[in-house]
Amino acid sequence: MSAAVTIDNVVKDYGPVRVLHGLQLDIREGEFVSLLGPSGCGKSTLLYCVAGLEQISSGRILFDGRDMAALGSRERNIALVFQDYALYPHMTVRENIAFPLRRLKVDRKTIEGQVAWAAETLGLAALLERMPSDLSGGQRQRVAVGRAIVRNPAALLMDEPLSNLDAALRVHMRTEIKRLASDLGLTVLFVTHDQEEAMVMSDRIAVLSQGHLQQFAAPMDVYRNPANRFVAEFIGSPKMNLLPSPDRADILLGLRPHDLTPAGPQDGEDAFSLAGTIALIEPAGPQYFLDVLVGGQLVRATASEIDNLSNGSEVRLSAPAHRVYRFDVATGDAL
Amino acid sequence: MIADETHKQETHKQTDSRPRRRFWSRGPRPPLFAYLAVSPTLVFVALIVGMPLVYSVWLAVHKANPITRKNTFVGLDNFRFVLSETSFWNAFGRTAHFVGFSLVGTTILGIAIALVLHEPFRGRGFMRSVMLVPWAMAPVSIGVLWSFIYAGDIGTLNGLLHDLGLGFLATAWLGDGNRALNLVALTHVWNQTPLTALMVLAGLQSMPASLHKAAMLDGAGPVTRFFRITLPWLKPTLLFVSIIATINALMAFDIIWIMTRGGPGEATTVFAWLGYVYSFQFLRFGEGAAMLYLLTGLSFLMAVFYVLVLGPRRSRHQAIPAATALDDDVAVRSPRPYSIKVPPTREPLVSPALRAVLARLGFRALVLTIFLWSALPVMLLILMSITPASDLIRVPPSAIPSALTFDNFRAVLFPEGGTTSVQAKRVPLSLLNSLIVGAVSVAIALAVTPFAGYVFARWPRARLFQGGLWSMLFTRMTPALTLVLPFFVIYRTLGLIDTHIGLVIAHLSILLPLIAWMMKSTFEGVPKSLDSAARIDGCSHMQMMLRVLLPVIRPGLMAAAIFGFLVSWNEFLFAVILTSTPDAQTIPVVLSGFLAQARFHEYGPMFAASVLSVLPPVVVAFVFQRYLVEGALSGAVKG
């Protein structure tokens, strides 16, 4: 079975540069956790530390309560799917998938059975004798996953495994991976910088910024109750609008464009509202994005209809009061 | 499900296999400019490589009567004669021994050195330069150095043994036949290992780091990873390295000339030497040429053999069963058949901290070993050059000089100052000659080959260019000995013996193919869109080359210039055969002259001259290490 992974106050320095600043994550057995953050925030580094490929500078990493400090990456029984897949270029697909089993000195019959199962599960049965160079990107990605799941890893780590695929395949693969992980009860640490990917796949999302953990919560929690200004701006597309509060200088108001719509008669008394001039209307399929100039600042809003709106026309925007976020100007924390 | 993507790819492959074009029109037709650009190089090569080769083929099928000077056509008789000679087959055995020894030695040492110098550590760049020194040195200087180290009464090795109180072990190291062959091979290994190391290093640098990480996580230890990941990754490099190392070992000539001249007895008479003996000592040109062509054939066969053994592995394409897993969405998945348990981990024997310390110490020791292996002999050479000449012929010998002096350098640099040595007086002029010949050859080669390299890189499938390229490669497999004989004969008639221009032409026969090949590799790294951009911006083809492409490949030109100069500076065979007076003799020739005269009191000046001869290559190795690595990457691999 997979293990519960505890990342306890982990610090990682590269020489004088501190890359991870005391991260604290408790990941339950069988949980699917995404690590989300901008480029260079330390996501890959954290994965490598968990896998034992990098030594941590201080803190502890525990699998099912057991400290991994003394164990090298060979002994930790971790599977990692690399961003470039790291398929062994001189081995066939079959040999690639069988490689970890060979190292465990498993008998041949078991290896054959496992490889056949992995190939069938991932739709690779017809490709087993191919060399990696003769595979498409999506096929390579599946081989990498196959290699990771033929044994029972304590945890499956994935470092942006989908970022090299085209959009349609990416959407397809994320459900596949999610399903496979839950079928096998795998503990998964999934690195991505695509927030949509993180939202749909994860049980919980850990948002990182510059080596600091910003928030660790369920996807909708992260979206609806961002812990601070960074999370609020990073999650959600288009980005959240931040406006100075009309009454208090030490507070910023946050409004998601999707919550901010042209005011209608049905708005309640307590609704938050703004008035401005429309600068631009962008059609975006199911709705329109409106760029509205409010007191010298551009604010994004959405509208489902633009019948009586046009560039330059005055508009009043409103949002339900419970969808207005408040942040401390100085600390950025949500209030 | 996932598998539909597979399906797409299959169909895509089918539609992609368009009917083949007619075989003679491969790819787009090259413009006139391409033909014009490539022609100077091809014409040059045809003249100075092709013509001599044709002449030597003619020699191989004729028998010359040295007295009447009449040639009679004898068909393949010369080959038949050579193949029936026992001396040929004996030489064959020795050649096999020499090549085997060299190949195993350079490969193992080269890989080991590359693995160490691939790791990041402080002073790595410096160590890479040090590592290159034995290879940058001229084989003649190397021969001079090592033959003195191994020499009987007065050699450095024996001196060292005496100093250590082990005098009873001292012996004439090159006196025993079998040992002599091994020691010459070892010297060749010392000279050639950096080349292997350099290319393996390049191979290692191109290996994605994630491969080893993945293998580590898959439970592979360092040894397994070396054999299952690193070595297979290096296979293409090793293929190339083996071919080059084999050719260089088959053609090894300079070192043998200096160290043993085929002796003692015939103990170090390998193929190349036998061919030389037949051609230039017995003056049996026909048999000599036949022998050298057999050598070429052997190089070629070995190359083919390596390609077959080490060539790339291909997918075995399976017939795809019509309905397996190709339909979307398998609703119910079969469960994983086995649950693989990882054996419980033992606590490590040594603590990680102690292990890290031990690993560091071991690594330092390896770096130190590489330093000593590469630099110690060179430091010895320098030491000997500042040792009083009388010390060098002490009996019993000692490696420790009684005093340090610059007299030897004074003797070779300011011969007017009253040195008695004839040979020492020749050194300054020979240094100048080497400089002139090297500079002029490189300048000419760089003036024409970039254009050819560009054409080879851009129209690799056009018939004519492909042919040109292959013939360039073929010249690499031809021993210089094959060319030198026709050169000698032709030069004698044209009065080009003992001239700078004669040597420049001879060196161009090596440099043109070599540098053209380098230029091709360099241009292959330049995106084609740059050509188009320049053309769209209104450049003519010529302007495109001069204004855009040549500036872009400046590092490559630099590498080629350095390589070419080193090759010319170190070249010995042409220089020694095509010169007979000091007028045009280059430094390797004068160095070898010291040995031929064997006057004991001249050893001091000889070592001073050796140091002067290795100075430019060593400086180049240090200053231009980066360019040399680049050069090795682009296939400049002349011994």
Ligand SMILES: Nc1ncnc2c1ncn2[C@@H]1O[C@H](COP(=O)(O)OP(=O)(O)OP(=O)(O)O)[C@@H](O)[C@H]1O
């Ligand atoms: N070997 C190293 N030496 C020094 N600094 C490093 C090293 N590896 C990574 N870093 C630094 O650590 C920081 C985090 O890197 P990391 O690769 O973990 O980022 P990431 O979140 O995975 O980014 P990306 O999304 O681009 O992959 C970066 O600032 C990077 O420059």
Ligand SMILES: [Mg+2]
């Ligand atoms: Mg990363």
